[in-house]
Amino acid sequence: MTDERQESRPPVRTTGRWVAIGVIVAAVAAVFGYVGGWLAPERLTPKRIVDELQSTGGEHPGFRRNHAKGICVTGRFESNGALAAFSTARLFAPGNTPFVGRLAIPGGNPYAPDGSIPIRSFALRFDLADGEQWRTGMNAMPVFPVTTPKAFYDLTVATHPDPATGKPDPEKAKAFFGAHPETGPFLAWIKSAKPSASYATETYRSINAFYLRDAGGQRRAVRWQVVPEQGPEGDGGAAAGDADFLAADLMKRLGQGPLRWHLQMIFADPGDPVDDATKVWPDGRKLVDAGTVVVDAAEAQAAGPCRDVNYDPMILPRGIEPSDDPLLPARSSTYADSFLRRTSEEAHVPGTAHPKEARP
Template structure:
């Protein structure tokens, strides 16, 4: 059904595309006092994600379908003038990551949305971690948790049809002009045939802190060495199989490109890009060498909370960051509790994925 919806035009097409990928931000909830109690919470947001995609016990409420990966990150020292984080010094740190498609349905076809995600946990020698979740789109549709929740509500499937109401989806976009940049990107976006050929953006801004304590606003992206050949994936589960095949031939690499903001560049609005002429630094190379099943691999029990940061990296004033953190935690608690109580038949089915 999801593949069929992708082919439909107009607001309906945008609604389907955004509905699944927006789970990439994993919802938004009460954190840091930025929302009044009773109005919006992480629990309400995750409940809405479940209302839209269904409940699949033991799986993440967003990016339910994915694969674990392992490798290393080699810093080259180029970012040391801007951050005192150990991982940016020359050297190698271990990485546990996960590729996924958006949405809460672990059985969705890989072509159901044009967005892929890359989540990473990098562990420094001192034990501090950097966890980051990135996505293969350069801009986010909305700027606030409230707008995201409203979009999810607009996209909730209608009873009896299993599809969102196009009028509600269209009304949301008409009332939110900040979605224009994302919708422009969506018009030309197509599902890639491989995780290996996509670039992955942080979307949110962060701050690097240097040895003197000065702060530098940044965004980053992972840029692949592999290039797309224009081919389309075959079948419903081609992404994981393609990754295994590619890694059997050798490691896959991405370059961490960090963009430095100029004064006045927005750091609290993920719907707005920064000018292309901003300075960009290649900070090092991500090298992935192996995959593991998401149900038994090391990424299974990792909550890729974007606010788990080492000394030298801090959150910006983007309100989506504490919101993502709160909802990630709620989703993690739900799936791990359910997994412990899954009947044998359900666990066998889950592990078969």
């Protein structure tokens, strides 16, 4: 596997390539966080990683430190009951469950052009009938670049833009990737990744693995994805001259009717890596279509229902459990730090008569 990953890495030839990689690294930082104490004695805490995100995205009080630009969506999950045999979560029993979601682009700048980053994200909070919740943050990418919090922190340092040039130091980036062959699948993906022209046509993946537990106590490792019923349109490029085309496209599509994605659970085979987000599972794994995610409406995040939601991936109902992937508790702690910052800044959002209506 190591040799295959090394062969898949694109050659390093231009500073421009490292600039692009730096942008992507900043973009996927929302699927990573830091748990304090993991690198004692120099403790790398959630505060430090969020500080790094903030320094990259700029000062935008009241906004998320990553995935700052987005739009709220609401709808329901229509379960077909097919997953009920594998999980006791009431979400998977036949019937409907409401959700509050958010579609977004990565990065800490809420005014960034939609075409600046070739990743879109889809976060969901399902409100189960028994009072439990399931929160998940998914991304339109197949793998994560590194396996551990330590490696990710080193990656952010190696690709942080130099204040003098505004670009990553190509030698630092080259040294990091040369020392981390596990980044090969990620580098191969971003080599050809392009910004999509619509939130509605993306497939969003959990990337990290989790477990489903059934009524008999049996536990099975899974990853999930939501696959659109809406087929791709156009060439997948950004709309010419429009920096905010994603929200406009979404509203136009919703004006013609609800948007639908199929929630699919992919089951690991014995030996498949469950704690390594840099590795894909081979094709042909057992797949169960659990039902349909239906988006009925969307509204601006400033006063929308997703504004105050922390899409912590460790908030799980009974019947879904975290794997031992070290990125999961790290994501949770960093999301919490970012949430506390932006909510405490509510009264400091400039240029608004009613600050609460301005906070995302």
